[in-house]
Structures are given as C-alpha cells and as structure tokens.
Amino acid sequence: MKKILVSGGAGFLGSHLCDQLVAEGNQVTCLDNFFSGSKENISHLLSHPNFELLVQDVSFPLSIEVDEIYNLACPASPQLYQQFPIETFKTSILGSLNLLELAKTTGARIFQASTSEVYGDPQLHPQPESYFGNVNPIGPRACYDEGKRGAETLFFDYHRQHQVDIKVMRIFNTYGPRMSAKDGRVVSNFILQALQGKGLSVIGDGTQTRSFCYVDDTIQAMRLLMDSSMEITGPVNVGNPTECTILELASLILDLTGSKSTLSFLPAAADDPLRRQPNISMAVRDLHWSPQIQLQEGLLKTIAYFDSYLSKNTG
Ligand code: NAD
Ligand code: UDP
Numbered sequence: 001m002k003k004i005l006v007s008g009g010a011g012f013l014g015s016h017l018c019d020q021l022v023a024e025g026n027q028v029t030c031l032d033n034f035f036s037g038s039k040e041n042i043s044h045l046l047s048h049p050n051f052e053l054l055v056q057d058v059s060f061p062l063s064i065e066v067d068e069i070y071n072l073a074c075p076a077s078p079q080l081y082q083q084f085p086i087e088t089f090k091t092s093i094l095g096s097l098n099l100l101e102l103a104k105t106t107g108a109r110i111f112q113a114s115t116s117e118v119y120g121d122p123q124l125h126p127q128p129e130s131y132f133g134n135v136n137p138i139g140p141r142a143c144y145d146e147g148k149r150g151a152e153t154l155f156f157d158y159h160r161q162h163q164v165d166i167k168v169m170r171i172f173n174t175y176g177p178r179m180s181a182k183d184g185r186v187v188s189n190f191i192l193q194a195l196q197g198k199g200l201s202v203i204g205d206g207t208q209t210r211s212f213c214y215v216d217d218t219i220q221a222m223r224l225l226m227d228s229s230m231e232i233t234g235p236v237n238v239g240n241p242t243e244c245t246i247l248e249l250a251s252l253i254l255d256l257t258g259s260k261s262t263l264s265f266l267p268a269a270a271d272d273p274l275r276r277q278p279n280i281s282m283a284v285r286d287l288h289w290s291p292q293i294q295l296q297e298g299l300l301k302t303i304a305y306f307d308s309y310l311s312k313n314t315g
Contacts, residue, residue, distance in 0.1 A: 001050075003027045003065060005108075007058045007099060008072030010037030012179045013113070013171075016219050017070060018042060022050050029064065033057045035087070036075045041178050058095035062102060068226060069110040071099050074148075076115075078141065078269070079184030085143035092147030093154070100158040109165040111226050112155050114235060116172040116276055117145045126243075126277035129170065129235050139271040152235060159233060167225045167232070172239025172278045176215030176298060177305035181313075187212065187299075190250055191306045194257040199264030204272065206247035206265070211277045213240035214298030217291040224287040232286050239278035240291040256299055 004021050008014040009030030014037065021028045022045060030042060031054045045051040056062065058073040074091050075081045081088040096112065103110040119127045120135030127133075135145045158164040175187035193200045221238040244252075250263055283289045 001025050001027060002067040003029070004068045004070070005029045005031060005064065005066045006070045006072065007031040007095065008037065008074065008113070010034060010039065010042050011072060011076075012041070012176070013174065013215065013218065014072045015041035015178055016176075016215050017072070017222060018045060018051065020219060020223065022048055026050065028052070029054055029066070031056050031058060031062070032073065036077065036080055036180060036183055038180065058098060059090050061098045063105075064102070066102065066106055066108045069099050069103055069108050070113070070222070070226070071096060071111065072113040074113070077180070077183035077185050078144070081144045082140050085140070088143040089147045092144070092151045096151040096154045100154055100164060103164050104158060104162050109167065109226065110155075111167040111169065111222065112151060114152055114168050114170045115148050116170055116237070116239065116278065117141065118149050118152065118170060119276075120145055121271060121273040122275065125275050126241065126279040127237070128279040129237055129282055136271050141271045165230055166234075167228070168234035168236070169222060169225055170235050170237045171218060172213060172237065172276065173210045174213045174215055174218040174239075176302050179302070181306070181309060186210070186246060186249065187302065188306070190253045191257070191299075191303055192310070194253050194259035194261050195303070195306060195310055197259065197261055199262055200250045200254070201266055202246055202250060202263050203266050204268030206250065206263070207245050208272060209243045209245050209275045209277065210249075211239050211241055211243045212249070212295055212298070213238070213291055214293035214301070217293055221283060221287060221289045224289050228287060236282050236286065237278040237280055238283055238289070239280065240295070241278055241280055242295060243275075243277040244295070252296065253299060253303075256296065257303055
C-alpha cells in the first residue's frame, strides 16, 4: 500500500484515477480547490478509510508524506482557461514547482498530466514526442499551452538537477463519464445538446480534427507509466489515434442519441488547432499500451452518463 497524492483529484480524470488507486488498496490524498472539479465526482469516496480530501490551491506550497504524486490540477477546457488565463498559468507553473519540491523532499515519484496542446497547431502530422510544436506564445490559448510547456521544463530540470523521479504524459483529448457538463468541451457539449434537442454548436466549419480517447484507456496508461522503470521519464503521448472531424463527431452523436437536433455553426476560434492525432508508438513500445475502447462504444457510455445526469439535474 502506497501513500499517493492526486492533485486535481476531484476533476474528470482525477476522480477516475482516485477510484482505481483506492480500489487497489492505496492511501489516497486528493488535493483540489474545486476550480473545475466537483464534490459529486468523489462523493462516493469521502467515507472510505483510505481516502482523504484536502481542499487547497496547488499554487501554495504543501508538506505531506507521500510515495507518489500525480499532478492533474489545472483547468483543461479551452472555454474555462481562456476565461481565467492568469489563474491557469499560475496553477500550471506554481503547482508543478510546489509538487516537484515536495517530490524532492520526500523522494516521491511524480507524474505530470501534460497535453497534446504542447504541440499547438501542429505542422507535423501525426505528432510524435520529438516534435517541438507550433504554439503562439501570446495567443488566447497560451496560458494553457505555455503553462504546460513550462511545467514540462520544470519537470525535466528537477530530474536533471535534483534527480527527481519524473513521469511526463502528453494526454490527447480524453472523454467519458464525469466530464463537467459546464466546461464547454466538444464531447460533453454535443451530447448534452443532442439529448436536449438543442442545436449542436460547431465552432468554425467543423473540418478541424481531434482523436478522442476513452477515459478508462487514458487512466490505464497513467498507471502503467507511473509503474514503469525509472529510465522511462516520458514525455510519452497517450491518446486514441483514430482521427475524426468535428462534423463526423457531431453526426455520430446524433446517430447514437437518435436526436433530431441540427447543427448550429459558430465563428472559428483563434488558434484552434486544425488537426490533431497522436503518434503512440512510444506508448506501445515502452508501456505495452494501446487504447481498447473505440469511439462508438465510449460515446455510448458517456451518453448514458449524461442522460442520467440530466434526469437528476433537470425538472
Ligand atoms: P478537470 O478540469 O476535470 O480537472 C482538473 C482538476 O484540477 C479539477 O478538479 C480542478 O478543480 C482542479 N484544479 C484546478 N486548478 C487547481 C488549483 N489551483 N489547485 C487545486 N486544484 C485545482 O480536467 P481533466 O480533464 O480531468 O484534466 C485533468 C488534467 O489532465 C489537467 O491537468 C489537464 O490539463 C490534463 N489533460 C486532460 C486532457 C483531457 O482531454 N481531459 C487532455 C490533456 C491533458
Ligand atoms: N468545439 C466545437 N463545439 C463546441 C466545443 C468545441 O466545435 O461546443 C471544437 C473546438 O473548436 C475544437 C474541438 O471542438 O476544434 C475540440 O474542442 P475541445 O474544447 O473539446 O478541446 P481542445 O482539443 O480544443 O482542447
């Protein structure tokens, strides 16, 4: 049994990770300030003897005894982080700094939830880890992209200078139950709109692409990376390489929900990456991991989640 800190543990990915770590018998401390996460995501864990909640902002230093640290604390939705850019940048940089100091002091192994956004609007397709990316450092997405890039820099500098045992994962678009209904990401928006008979809000002409990975696959990759041998530091891409346009996603969600909703086109967003697809050969080689759940199956599980969410939260 390990003592594990999950910062951002009340969020979408963090709560699934906490579930798995607690189920495996670990002592889990979830640190979260509920900026974009929610108590409902972890309510079932609150009375568990191996689970503790620390309501705290990760941009302030902390001192606890731990064997492993997962750093997931950061707003992840473009709509939200563009509304709070300074808080987002501070969370990424100061949060990483504080947790790396904690790892240095305790000797804990530390995982960073980095992102495909470090590649910006990529000029190389699909994106391998060796690609340095194409990020606009002063654009509206920079608070997130540059925050995550700066965090990676800190992780590798703590590794080189202080021999901190690091694990950096570049996560591509992940979806599934417990995504926030309010944070404006495309999968949750389209499903909620389809279920409520509202127009699906397609930003731009919908020809931009993403590659969507189901949450269980992403969490499995996180656990494999954390348990991998010390030489494997990453950064390692994790995502589902099946690429689709936003129009294809909309049409699949309309089919799967049986919705009569139509498409509502909105103006294109500044710096919105036009294509995104992970090259996952490193994860396949080093972690023996590849995604198992294809888009249709994952969407059906997510639709069931939002269906039940709507029946609890409306009417
Ligand atoms: P999320 O918003 O659901 O989770 C983030 C959690 O961090 C929330 O619970 C939030 O309250 C917490 N948080 C934010 N700022 C904080 C602060 N200053 N102090 C303490 N807690 C704070 O998002 P998610 O999708 O679960 O993403 C989790 C992590 O994975 C993020 O770091 C995100 O950048 C990264 N990531 C996610 C995806 C994805 O597709 N879901 C893709 C790439 C990277
Ligand atoms: N998008 C959309 N409608 C929405 C939300 C997003 O068309 O209601 C588009 C968005 O412009 C982007 C893609 O879907 O091209 C993925 O957006 P999301 O916010 O989910 O994640 P991102 O990959 O941009 O971080």
